[in-house]
Amino acid sequence: MKNPLKFCAALALSLTAALSQADTTKLTLSSWLPSGHPLVKDVIVPWTEQVEQATEGRVEIVMLPSALGHPKMHYDIARDGQADITYGAHGYTPGRFKLYKMVEFPFGGDSAEATSVAYWKVYNQSLGKAGEHRDVQLLGLFTHGPGHIHNSRKTVSAAADLKGLKLRVGGGIMNDLASDLGAVTLQKPSSSIYELMSSGVADGTLFPLESVTAFNIQDKATHTTLVPGGLYNFSFFVAMNRDRFAGLSQQDQDAVMSVSGEALARLAGRVWDRVDAAALEALKTNGNEITEAPEALIDEVRASVDPMVEAWQAEAAELGIDGAAALQAFRAESDAPAAP
Numbered sequence: 001m002k003n004p005l006k007f008c009a010a011l012a013l014s015l016t017a018a019l020s021q022a023d024t025t026k027l028t029l030s031s032w033l034p035s036g037h038p039l040v041k042d043v044i045v046p047w048t049e050q051v052e053q054a055t056e057g058r059v060e061i062v063m064l065p066s067a068l069g070h071p072k073m074h075y076d077i078a079r080d081g082q083a084d085i086t087y088g089a090h091g092y093t094p095g096r097f098k099l100y101k102m103v104e105f106p107f108g109g110d111s112a113e114a115t116s117v118a119y120w121k122v123y124n125q126s127l128g129k130a131g132e133h134r135d136v137q138l139l140g141l142f143t144h145g146p147g148h149i150h151n152s153r154k155t156v157s158a159a160a161d162l163k164g165l166k167l168r169v170g171g172g173i174m175n176d177l178a179s180d181l182g183a184v185t186l187q188k189p190s191s192s193i194y195e196l197m198s199s200g201v202a203d204g205t206l207f208p209l210e211s212v213t214a215f216n217i218q219d220k221a222t223h224t225t226l227v228p229g230g231l232y233n234f235s236f237f238v239a240m241n242r243d244r245f246a247g248l249s250q251q252d253q254d255a256v257m258s259v260s261g262e263a264l265a266r267l268a269g270r271v272w273d274r275v276d277a278a279a280l281e282a283l284k285t286n287g288n289e290i291t292e293a294p295e296a297l298i299d300e301v302r303a304s305v306d307p308m309v310e311a312w313q314a315e316a317a318e319l320g321i322d323g324a325a326a327l328q329a330f331r332a333e334s335d336a337p338a339a340p
Helices: 004-022 038-054 071-079 099-103 112-125 172-180 190-198 209-214 242-246 250-258 262-285 295-318 323-334
Strands: 025-030 059-063 085-089 136-143 147-151 166-169 184-187 204-208 223-226 235-241 289-292
Touching (some): 025 071, 038 059, 038 235, 059 250, 071 085, 071 136, 099 112, 099 172, 099 235, 099 295, 112 136, 112 262, 136 242, 136 262, 166 172, 172 184, 172 295, 209 262, 235 242, 262 289, 295 323
Parallel strands (some): 025 085, 223 289
Antiparallel strands (some): 136 235, 147 223
16 A cells, blocks of 8 residues: 555545435425425425524435326325425315314405515414324425416406406415405415416416515516405415434424424515515506406405304314414414514
8 A cells, every 4th residue: 555644544534425425314304385385495496494403403404306196196295205495385175174174264465575575473372273284294384475366367356257268276364365356266275377378278376476486477467456454365385204204303303393394484575575565567568457456345355254263163072172363363473574
């Protein structure tokens, strides 16, 4: 051996690298939205990087090259350990979850950051006691920006204008409300909207502003009606397999949660507020019609949703939750000034 010292040094480096890799826990994440969607590139990917930084490289999250199933399956994909981490929407599985509806009622707020942070806080203060997510480790809850009405056919300024319009909806309150106001609802994931509108199967959709441009339908959904405070909102979760989370050291569990929970809600909300504002400007530049909902339409929405709120409060009571108090706390918190 020509240089035993160099050989020993190289061996030591190799062993150190091997030990370092052995000490890294790799977690898989199944993502069902396009990689260029803001929720993926501006929220999920940066969050995975924050997890790696917070754990000093001991935990690495690897996004799988393709989704492991339909969006509505992603809660179960995490629960069953097919992937370690997933995100999804509660409304994609009607009847399975009940308390999330609190954040989906109309007029919840104009800022996704405020509603997302309020959601996480109120969930931990009260809603979590019902145990609806007990079979996973819940890492985050958040909402997108306020949802509005977008269609290819006409101006919507009253409930009568919705009659017969075929609208893609994601489920939950948005489905119930659109149906009650006279629309024909197509309960499909957001990722299907371009095909639905291109083929004429759908006339439009209920979406936050961001999604109109994110899914490239600004030349199809040419009529937008903005509802102050939102016609609806939509509830998202980020979940981790419970056993995989329990397998992390306490130090790493704490580190993961330090960038999840409220921090993740704030990240997601801020991104959605930013891209909503940019999308509104893009729609105006594109020449799309932008109409603000008149008071008469707002009154019709309110009359439609009031019985739904009462029914939800009864559902919450069956789960041991004071729904009226939770909703009041959520709305008060979502009106609070955003953190600097």
